[in-house]
Amino acid sequence: MTYQRSALFIDGANVYATTKALGFDIDYRKLLSDFKTREQLVRAFYYTALVEDQEYSSIRPLIDWLDYNGYRVVTKPAKEFTDSSGRRKVKGNMDIELTIDALELSPYIDHMVLFSGDGDFKPLVAAMQRRGVRVTVVSTIQTQPPMVADDLRRQADDFVDIVHLIPRIGRDQGDRPTRPLRPGPAGEAPPRENGERAVRPSVNLEQRYGIRQDDLDEE
Secondary structure, eight states, X not given: OXXXXXXXXXXXXXXXXXXXXXXXXXXXXXXXXXXXXXXXXXXXXXXXXXXXTOSSOTTHHHXXXXXXXXXXXXXXXXXXXXXXXXXXXXXOOOHHHHHHHHHHHGGGOSEEEEXXXXXXXHHHHHHHHHTTOEEEEEEOSSSSSOSSOHHHHHHSSEEEEGGGGHHHHBOOTTSOOOOOOOOOGGGOOOBOTTSOBOXXXXXXXXXXXXXXXXXXXXX
């Protein structure tokens, strides 16, 4: 059997908002394994913006884990600004980075799987199709309003509601909870053998991303 060459493009912020609205968590190990069994996976990209001035970001353990476990992680600093009401806002759009990577990879893949419902990706989907690449969009219409833009859904060759993938990529709620690290001085995480401080994931990260403490210990 000949498998088609494919690549995953995951819009991190959009996917997180989608799974939060649906009330489930992606196990990123399962997601990668699932696509590898059915297609010749060339690349799996994950895109997210990071707030630079935060010494510890809640998403950092996820980024580090993905980077060591088969994903190509693409990040950039998020921009902070104050709106007209004086409220602090954070903006981090990764559309350009995702678009460039997809177009550069288009000669080497047959199938693009886009995990996002952002309508701004409609021109990218059309451009990939003109290059002979079939495009599947993964998002949901089960929320009110739907998380996927109608224009994007219409443009795609295939649309997969992420709800139908839950049995294959969802985190098993029966998994054991995170085994906490013993705190070091002043509550810090204990050092690794190389002297660096280990990243201590919270239970929320465990539940949200399907990352177990054992996975991080193996790095």
